[in-house]
Amino acid sequence: MKAPLQSRQQIPRQRILERIRAATLDCAQDPAMREEAYAALPRAYTRHGQLSAEARLKLMIERLREYDAEVVETTPEALPDAIAAQLAASDKHSFLAPPGTPSEWMVTAAWKISGLEWTIDHGLATAEIEQSEGVVTAASCGIADSGTIVLHHSASEGRRVLSLLPDWHLIILRASQVVETLPEYFARFQQPSGLVTWISGPSATADIEMTRIKGVHGPRFLNVILVRDKS
Amino acid sequence: MNHPATHPVMDPRLAPTFPKAALPVLRNTQLRKNVEHATDVIQTKRNRLVAEKADWQELRTAASALRAHVLENLATYLEQFEERCTAAGGTVHWASDAAEARAIILDILRQEQASEVIKIKTMTSAEIQLNPFLEANGVSAFETDLAEIILQLGGEEPSHIVVPALHVNRSQVREIFARRMGLKNLSDDPKELTNAARTYLRQKFLAIPTAISGANFLIAETGSVAVVESEGNGRMCLTLPRTMITLAGIEKVLPRFQDLEVMLQLLARSATGERMNPYTSLWTGVTAGDGPQSFHVVLLDNERSSILAKAKQRQTLKCIRCAACMNACPVYRQTGGHAYGSVYPGPIGAILTPQLMQMKFAQSLPYASSLCGACYEVCPVKINIPDVLLELRAQVVNQERGRAARYFDPMYVGLRVANLLFAKAWLFHVAQRLGRIGLGLYTRKDGWIHSLPGIGAKWTQTRDLRGLPDESFHEWWAKRGSQPGKEGK
Structure with a gap:
């Protein structure tokens, strides 16, 4: 059934591309010129931040809190305990973790909290994910200027649905992953992953009289543990 | 209750002229209050965040040059996008006009045997009047953005491109939800209303395996698509279904992934007055084990290539649909969006709509402006809207030359x-x-x-x-x- 659809498509495709080419004849460029023109585009905006490492982390925390995210700081050694403390405080019992999650995190938490239920996502069904109350994931980057956390959905960050359906999302972000500006993120990840999610606070809407309401469809609670590793 | 109402659609072909359409709105004090409140709130937040951004003008300059560069090399970047997206497992379709786009989408839905579809807010789908067409062909389209649900359930028309229900206040939302969702005891607390929508849509997200989205950006270098949103309804639609259809205007392409560093900094601040919107998703074709396993992009021309051909008007296509021009416009702030008779209202609508209509309809819109220039000043990609308005006015006058009635x-x-x-x-x-x-x-x-x-x-x-x-x-x-x-x- 696909074949006729494909071949029928060739006609509008050619027509549209021809129309576009005709419309831009005045500025037609060969590949080399195009590359040159692209490279010469003005980019005088701020690319590199000016803050000290400490001030950068402070800004990240401040911005996250402005979005109503909960932030705690910890050291690499104390991380499993900090995770356990967050889980205990969440008042939830069933948690998900992506397959790349260090087992130490889960063991400590399970040992400290009775009745805690951990499920590792080895291809869980959507319904099972939907049943879980919370999820713990790593992240790829933090951007202090806008309080944004970036997920590339690696094995420790989980597939997209994992950090979407549960109402409570705990992100483990390392200090060395925090940059100050958005251009610094792009400088760090020049070969992007095929899937990227930029998260800036919990899901929100202002569609009713511009009143900001936290939590529409995505997780209503975003918690962040900032790990003070040596950057 | 579960069946969406046929969404009334703004059709510039049928709309009365702007001064005529504006009259009833100007007499509706409630609506004017709602519009004024919403645009005031966004403007204030936007101005505060723009003021704190020391490199705002440099970002605008970069974005303007980048978008102009894309338009000048549009065919190349589109072909590149098509090639990379296809290599990543996506299927790219090309639609010359609205009818072709609708037919392609319906074809895909028929292949999927879909009788229901969930939608992320896309003004482009409103431009091609997709919902009523799907409805007439036996496919129910469920909007999932809160504002769009309010409009769909209330049988209302969008009046803004970022917050389409800004003309509806909380008690009107309560009334719509109470009636259409059967929730008699609902209060008018926005939190409770939002919760009602969350519950209402959760089952739809989990049950309906086909979704339609728009696109904020297409990345030529990688074949990726980016969607910018707040609520998470976008992430739901991009993640849970089996099949994803993205409808995008041909002008939405950016050369490289890195170009998002300019656009994302400008878009959220201009659109909603936030440093960054809660969620931006980027995906590339199909990813095994994560999200839809069948992905289609429909690239829509629909007169865009004609706009491209005109040197002065070409800049219209630089638009990234942030709506900052609407919020800043003294005319829009008085009338709201409905008077424009188009899904694209405000200053950008006043130049885009008549051009999409080949100057055959909506000729009154270029006059719906005092040429004060506020729109140009806030535009993150520096579209000189007053200049294009004047150009279009000249064309309207030229059209009238030689008519006896003149x-x-x-x-x-x-x-x-x-x-x-x-x-x-x-x-x-x-x-x-x-x-x-x-x-x-x-x-x-x-x-x-x-x-x-x-x-x-x-x-x-x-x-x-x-x-x-x-x-x-x-x-x-x-x-x-x-x-x-x-x-x-």
């Missing part, structure tokens, strides 16, 4: 007469004297003319006119010349 237009007759009068000094002086006598009859003691008869009433209906002075400057000057002693310092 000779009966009072404006035309008036300007021809003025042309004659201004050509000869003596004629002008005679006209001045006659005018002084004539208008003197209507001038009150306070020196103002409050109402004029006949054609003059068009002016005095909405404003007063100052009476002509007893003496013209010319006469005063002549008199003064004969009294050298009175000369000032």
Whole structure:
């Protein structure tokens, strides 16, 4: 059934591309010129931040809190305990973790909290994910200027649905992953992953009289543990 | 209850002219209050965040040049996008116009045997009037953005491109939800209303395996698509279904992934007054084990290539749909979006809509502006909207040339007469004297003319006119010349 659809498509495709080419004849460029023109585009905006490492982390925390995210700081050694403390405080019992999650995190938490239920996502069904109350994931980057956390959905960050359906999302972000500006993120990840999610606070809407309401469809609670590793 | 109402659609072909459509809105004080409140809130937040961004102008300059570069090389970047997206497992379709786009989407839905589809907010789908078409072909389209649900359930039309239900207030939302969701005890607390929508849609997200989205950006270098949103309904639609269809205007492409560093900094601040919107998702074709396993992109021309061909108008296509121009526009802030009779209202709508209509409809929109330039000033990609408005006005005037009816237009007759009068000094002086006598009859003691008869009433209906002075400057000057002693310092 696909074949006729494909071949029928060739006609509008050619027509549209021809129309576009005709419309831009005045500025037609060969590949080399195009590359040159692209490279010469003005980019005088701020690319590199000016803050000290400490001030950068402070800004990240401040911005996250402005979005109503909960932030705690910890050291690499104390991380499993900090995770356990967050889980205990969440008042939830069933948690998900992506397959790349260090087992130490889960063991400590399970040992400290009775009745805690951990499920590792080895291809869980959507319904099972939907049943879980919370999820713990790593992240790829933090951007202090806008309080944004970036997920590339690696094995420790989980597939997209994992950090979407549960109402409570705990992100483990390392200090060395925090940059100050958005251009610094792009400088760090020049070969992007095929899937990227930029998260800036919990899901929100202002569609009713511009009143900001936290939590529409995505997780209503975003918690962040900032790990003070040596950057 | 589970069946979406046929969404009424703004059709510029059927809409009355702007001044006509604006009248009932201007009399609706509730609606004006709602629009004023919403645009005030966004503007204030936007201005605060723009002020804190020291490199705002540099970002605008970069974005403007980048978007112009894309348009100049559009065919190349689109082909590149197509190639990479296809290599990543996506299927790229091309649609010359709205009808082709609708047919392609319906074809895909038929192949998927889909009778229901969930949608992320996309103004492009409203542009091609997709929902009523799907409805007529037995496919129910469920909007999932909160504002879009309010409109869909309430049978309302969008009045803004970022917050389409800004003209509806909380008690009206309560009424719509209570009626359509069967929740009698719902209060008008926005939190409770939002929760009602969350519950209402959760089952749809989990049950309906086909989704339709728009695109904020297409990345040529990687074949990726980016969607910018707040609520998470976008992430739901991009993650849970089996099949994903993205409808995107051909102008939405960016050369490289890195170019998002410019656009994302500008878009959220301009659109909602946030440093960053809660969620931005980027995906590339199909990813095994994560999200839809069948992915289609429909690239829509629909007159965009004609706009591209006109040097001055081409910049219209730089638009990233942030709606900052609407929030800043003194005309939009009075009328709201409905008066524009198009899914694209406000200053950008005033230039985009008539062009999408090949200047055959919506010719009154280029006049729906005071040319104050506020839109240009806030535009993150520096579209010179006043310039394009003037260009389109000139085209409208050219269209009217040679039409017999034009000779009966009072404006035309008036300007021809003025042309004659201004050509000869003596004629002008005679006209001045006659005018002084004539208008003197209507001038009150306070020196103002409050109402004029006949054609003059068009002016005095909405404003007063100052009476002509007893003496013209010319006469005063002549008199003064004969009294050298009175000369000032």
